[in-house]
Amino acid sequence: MAWLTNLMTSSIGRKVTMSLTGLFFVLFLIVHLSGNFLLLAGDGGRAFNHYADFMAHNGLIQALAWIIKLLFAYHAVVGLLLWRQNRLAKGQRYAVRVTDNTGFAARNMIWWGILLGIFLVVHLQDFWFKMHYGPIGMKDGVKDLASVVYEEFSETGEVIFYVVCMLALGLHLWHGFDSAFQTLGARHRKYDKLVRVLGFIFSIGLMLGFASIPVIIYLTGH
Ligand code: HEM
DSSP, rough: OHHEEEHHHHHHHHHHHHHHHHHHHHHHHHHHHHHHHHGGGGSTTHHHHHHHHHHHOOOHHHHHHHHHHHHHHHHHHHHHHHHHHHHTTTTSSSOOOOOTTTHHHOOOOOOOHHOOOOOOOHIIIIIIIIHHHHOOOOETTOHHHHHHHHHTTTTTHHHHHHHHHHHHHHHHHHHHHHHHHHTTOOEEEEETTHHHHHHHHHHHHHHHHHHHHHHHHHHOOO
């Protein structure tokens, strides 16, 4: 068990678990974005509602969903601890040097992270809480979650909030990829540029994909 304590408390151990949880979230985000695109199917939200109903009634998916929420909390707490540790250690040598390849994105990692933490609390309360615990209308025999989303994104303030948060997501992911691959030792001089370019394209892709949903719903009504 000493290795586990070491993994959770040492600077390098914390960076490894931050990297692994971060890469796991990327898988979640790809699945989440794909499902959310059903909101734009132009069928009054029917396909999305059936997809959400399937997700809500599948035991394995619900178990994974709770694990993801716990890992988000873990990632946030350890991220804050690492940030504080790095600030206290300023001027000393780090166990792992913080890369600065992504400049502005890297230097403000903590702020993108804090904004994303706030986003997640608001986001879960907006949709997930309503779907599972709130009163919600029915359509075709399933909960009409799509109408909740359409209504939410008819408000200018909500759309601006989501777009700003997705910008933070893009910047957080961009440096996150770079940092994770370096921490996990998956960087080689030969492939360094390729890894960085792929990380950049991936972050921008997820950012634009997620940001497009509230904007398109706002502009078209569904
Ligand atoms: C802006 C585009 C997004 C839309 C339209 C959207 C929509 C939704 C909806 C409708 C739900 C409720 C699903 C359900 O409970 O069955 C949900 C849940 C969730 N969303 Fe998002 N989401 C977006 C972006 C994000 C982002 C960027 C993240 C992470 C950084 C995220 C993390 C989550 C999490 C963790 C849940 C709870 C999943 C569960 O426990 O089932 N979402 N989202």
